[in-house]
Amino acid sequence: MSALRKLAGQTAIYGLSSIVARFLNFLLTPLYTGKAVFAPDDFGVITYFLGWSAFLNIVLSFGMETTYFRYATKDGIDQRRSYGTAFHIVAFISLVFTAVVALCATPIANITGYGGYASIVLMLGITLGLDAITAIPMARLRQENRAWRFVFINMMNVGVNIVVSLFFLAYCMPKHKAGESNALIEAVYDPSFGVGYVFLAYLVASIVKMLLLLPQWPSITMRDPKLVRPMLVFAAPLVLAGLAGMVNEMGSRVLLKYLLPAETADHDLGVFGACYKLAVLITLFIQAFRFAAEPFFFSRAHDPKSKETFARINNLFVAFCMGAFLVVMLFLDLFKWFIPNPAYWEGLRIVPIIMLANVILGVYYNQSVWYKVTDRTRVAGKLALVGAALTLVGNIALVPWLGYLGSAWATLICYAAMTALSYVWGQKHWPVPYNVGRVLLYMAGAVVLWWGCEQLSVGDALNNLVRAVALIVFIGVVWKFEQPTLVT
Secondary structure, rough: OHHHHHHHHHEEEEEEEHHHHHHHOOOOOOOOOOOOOOOOOHHHOOOHHHHHHHHHHHHHHHHHHHHHHHHHHHHHHHHHHHHHHHHHHHHHHHHHHHHHHHHHHHHHHHOOOHHHHHHHHHHHHHHHHHHHHHHHHHHHHHOOHHHHHHHHHHHHHHHHHHHHHHHHHHHHHHHHOOOOOOOHHHHHHOOOHHHHHHHHHHHHHHHHHHHHHHHHOHHOOOOHHHHHHHHHHHHHHHHHHHHHHHHHHHHHHHHHHHOOOOHHHHHHHHHHOOOOOOOOHHHHHHHHHHHHHHHHHHOOOOOOOOOHHHHHHHHHHHHHHHHHHHHHHHHHHHHHOOOOHHHHHHHHHHHHHHHHOOOOOHHHHHHOOOHHOOOOOOOHHHHHHHHHHHHHHHHHHHHHHOOHHHHHHHHHHHHHHHHHHHHHHHHHHOOOOOOOHHHHHHHHHHHHHHHHHHOOOOOHHHHHHHHHHHHHHHHHHHHHHHHHHOOO
């Protein structure tokens, strides 16, 4: 089996959990944004706290997934001891964090400006601690190529979240509002808890995930104190990069709360957060690809033809992502119904900007192989700091002028700058023959096809036909260029 086919197979398997399952989770968006469930102001609260959770998850996992992959493949190091050491580092950080949140939930809620949501802070703190602790056992499943076990656990995690959410928000809430309550609803449902049920579902799902990973726990006793310092040194730049990168990815969720007018901040944040989710086809594929690609890149780095392989992978990656861009943007009138409340639709204008930004971010992740396999992880921190600075400056400069649309543009500018810098730097230290012209052709071609279709004024039936033809044209161009790669 060729290297490309092996990677494609791994990506497809992981996709069962990271694309299919997460897409099922995405389908909760119509529930959350329904007229009878959460108004944009309420969804703004969810968006704000989930924005903070993304930052905290980086700190709690402390880059130990990538660090474990690196040390598990180093000569002379027992893989079991690298696993146990990574686990204990994360467990210690997570337990301290959870204890602090449990003791200070109310003050933390007051500091955020959501003093009435101390219960959410507590649930979110426990959930994040559990997720961090389970991250290393899940990484070991990937390292051992136990993809189907990985899929099962992730599917169960998402499935439990969906079931709990549906029970409280699709069964208990409407029944209670309609005056059709029963003994079960009276026993477990409190209408004043509101958005708290979203975070309760996350907590229950994380508990189930931890229980499913219990068979992985006996081997955590195999640790090596001598590995702690070098693993922390390797991971520290990745944490810095992760935090800075998360400023780029999720910082807008937090910044918009304070940059927008106070009277509309929660509403606009809810609209922004809901419409941002329409980029899910690209973001979930990128996540699935990274699950498979990271161990693949490390294992192939010493192959004499690895650089050519990585360049070809990047071509295919961009082609697929821009195809997803066209699917969503050409038929946005259909996809917008994933958000059934028209009160959110004013934010649809951010979708093309965010989707294009995420494609560029995916290219950046592909390029990151150069500093990981050469142990120059400090580069990740430097690049991410540049991106974070651009994100902060961009939001501060553009949001007061353009509203949440300015935050979307700041994200695009940030990712484009990071990718360009990474490419230039990487070509000096570990040059990969990326086909920049072809990548830009795919990106520009897809954007032009979409823009051209937007300019046409034809009937609905003909409009959809033209858009379908545009998509087929793009696929045909990609096939013409990439067919030699796909058949070898």
